[in-house]
Amino acid sequence: MIPACVTAASLESVPDWGTSGVPDSLSMYIYVPDNVVDNPPILVLLHYWGGGAGGVFAQATAGGLVEASEQYGFIIVVPETDADTQPCWDYGSADSLTRDGGGQTQGIAQMVQYAINAYGANPDRVYVTGDSCGGMMTQAMLGVYPDMFKAGVAFCGVPVGGAWTPITHTAQEWGNIIRNINPGYSGPWPRIQLWHGTEDELVSYANQEQAILQWSNVQGLSTTPTATAAVNMNGSEWNRQVWQDAKGNTLVEAWSEIGGTHSIGSLFDADFVIPFLGLDVVGPVDPEKNVTIPRGRPTLNSERTTFVADNGQLLRGPYTSSEWGDPAPAEQIANIKTLGFNAVHLYGECFDINYPAARSTAPGYAASRIDSVVVATRDAGLYLVITIGNGANNGNYNIDYVVDFWKFYAPRYANETHVLFEVQNEPVAWGPPYSSPTATPPGAVNMEIAAYNTIRTYAPNTPVLLFSYAVPWGSGGANDAMMDIRAFNTAVFGDENAVWTNEAVAIHGYSGSSLTSEFAARMIGFGYPCFQTEFAGGI
Structure with missing residues (x-):
């Protein structure tokens, strides 16, 4: 049941989302499509530095994510951090990298729980995406709450425990950072899709390479991709890498725009984000889709x-x-x-x-x-x-x-x-x-x-x-x-x-x-x- 205070098919503020023990710089917005399905999946959408909920929602609209919400009936939860006091998400403090540690990651997790309770959303189908600072926070959310999020898509971000200026670790060391956040966790780790420009002038491309080491290790995969492909898309050349498990499920996918800057092409492109997350499949269970390795051109x-x-x-x-x-x-x-x-x-x-x-x-x-x-x-x-x-x-x-x-x-x-x-x-x-x-x-x-x-x-x-x-x-x-x-x-x-x-x-x-x-x-x-x-x- 959609609460009466929310007008369907518009981005609305949720003033009473029940914040408790988390920074008061956080606000919650939500988009409930006209065509919302019963027990809908949730997509958490995280903004860039100072962009706010409206800014990232405009980006998501341009990329086709909002249209996909209408088509497939999932809810979009759009957190916001105060642009004056905290323009970038706190993706790396001890509080945020501690499960229920009182940081912004816990605040976003509380918004997800609110949406589950208030909108009858599906706790087994929660996903997250974001760009720039939002891409950094996307990876943090996957690392801190792997049982809450099934998959995520991060644009121009950094690995969990990383920084704008790249930090270098081995794959095992990167993997340990995530495992140590949840030492008792034995469930499946979230799938992740990573996007970055090789000439990013703000967030070094080296962070993409380090994130690949981290997430391939967490998933128990080799750092060598299962397959690679050169792709021409929207006027840019991309290198696409895919890591699959023994069953053929794609667990890590990385897109690198050759010569791409921080203004990355294909931002929030629904043709790629939605199928990877599995949001094009309506139903109660995360599809864990086998994202097929693309054939190279003849x-x-x-x-x-x-x-x-x-x-x-x-x-x-x-x-x-x-x-x-x-x-x-x-x-x-x-x-x-x-x-x-x-x-x-x-x-x-x-x-x-x-x-x-x-x-x-x-x-x-x-x-x-x-x-x-x-x-x-x-x-x-x-x-x-x-x-x-x-x-x-x-x-x-x-x-x-x-x-x-x-x-x-x-x-x-x-x-x-x-x-x-x-x-x-x-x-x-x-x-x-x-x-x-x-x-x-x-x-x-x-x-x-x-x-x-x-x-x-x-x-x-x-x-x-x-x-x-x-x-x-x-x-x-x-x-x-x-x-x-x-x-x-x-x-x-x-x-x-x-x-x-x-x-x-x-x-x-x-x-x-x-x-x-x-x-x-x-x-x-x-x-x-x-x-x-x-x-x-x-x-």
């Missing part, structure tokens, strides 16, 4: 013949479609791994030949269905090729639909490192050269150029598959395909002989095994890698 192999997985394997697998209905469910997608496959080919939407005329279907109509396949393949550690299907218009295309499709989906999946984009399935009946004035229909090279430029505007690092020739008819077909490639290269790169670094020619197998193989060998001989996305009998 790359051209050393021979430059085709794209391969991050482990050098060829990409192989079945197809599914979200054009007219639901694609294969996540369980079926995950099961293809048992058959030795590592990729899925998805026909995302069927283009409308009449678009953008009135009453035509616009791109984006299958977004939720495509999202489900992106998530399912990511969670299963599979790669995914997304393309536009033809439906009844096989061997045809609509340039307006293609360009707007990629305007919609390229930015949506730009940071999904397991995804490849195939511009358009079989846009011409049926093979090269598309640049011929007698091609049916004509102008497809211009469509490929427009689509490619659109993709690269929004997704500069995603592999792109071009042309999708249905009938690659041997060496002669390869010679004709080079007419298309030279026209494409001239328009896109200003050099008809440009070397492709993150592109390949998509081919189908409808000219038969011998001619398809001959076509691919000839194209590779010309210096252009190939990637087969449809097969015919015998291939």
Whole structure:
């Protein structure tokens, strides 16, 4: 039951939260979404130096955490420390680093207990996040009250017992600091996600490295990550490290923004914070989600013949479609791994030949269905090729639909490192050269150029598959395909002989095994890698 004094869907002061034996510099605010669920989880949100509840709530709104609260129904508790007397949280005093020691950590724990009692919140689903001083206090809360918090996300913080000016310890020494706060504690330690800029001018990046030592040790893990990945996100380069236990649960995750300052990118980004905490799962029990180690982007192999997985394997697998209905469910997608496959080919939407005329279907109509396949393949550690299907218009295309499709989906999946984009399935009946004035229909090279430029505007690092020739008819077909490639290269790169670094020619197998193989060998001989996305009998 929401107390009558609180107006739903707004950040409200809670004047009578029952402070006892803790600093009087503390205040409590709370956000209860309109869509609050029964027995809701709690997310504690901690502000930066002098930022106050309103300041950090604005940051959380910009990052999408408040919208996520409305979507998933969890409560946000926003503590505040007086900006005049204590602008930064007391994350390191003996009082705060003592359980129920009369410090600010105890005060925040009392706010959590108040929310549990007054709002019927779930004591088994409490989480915390904060930036700068709030990131420091986030780690302190996890260390002092590991039985209260299931997980936390700290931006630009310091380890428990650390300081703005870095303190150096071994992993064991760092771990002992936390263990000594709760010497009798034998339960699970909270999961933690750490974010920091490598060129942070206020809180040294060395604190990120020391926090990794501390939390990996507390979790009983090696200081060497289970996996690492380079990620391009929101215009910045990031190094992502993941530490998992023997069951595959991600217990520590670290994001380092290369060249990032204290004004870190992706602050409170709900796309990453919410899934890590498990707040996208509604229910009474912390999901302890297995946050999947992201696959590295596919790359051209050393021979430059085709794209391969991050482990050098060829990409192989079945197809599914979200054009007219639901694609294969996540369980079926995950099961293809048992058959030795590592990729899925998805026909995302069927283009409308009449678009953008009135009453035509616009791109984006299958977004939720495509999202489900992106998530399912990511969670299963599979790669995914997304393309536009033809439906009844096989061997045809609509340039307006293609360009707007990629305007919609390229930015949506730009940071999904397991995804490849195939511009358009079989846009011409049926093979090269598309640049011929007698091609049916004509102008497809211009469509490929427009689509490619659109993709690269929004997704500069995603592999792109071009042309999708249905009938690659041997060496002669390869010679004709080079007419298309030279026209494409001239328009896109200003050099008809440009070397492709993150592109390949998509081919189908409808000219038969011998001619398809001959076509691919000839194209590779010309210096252009190939990637087969449809097969015919015998291939």
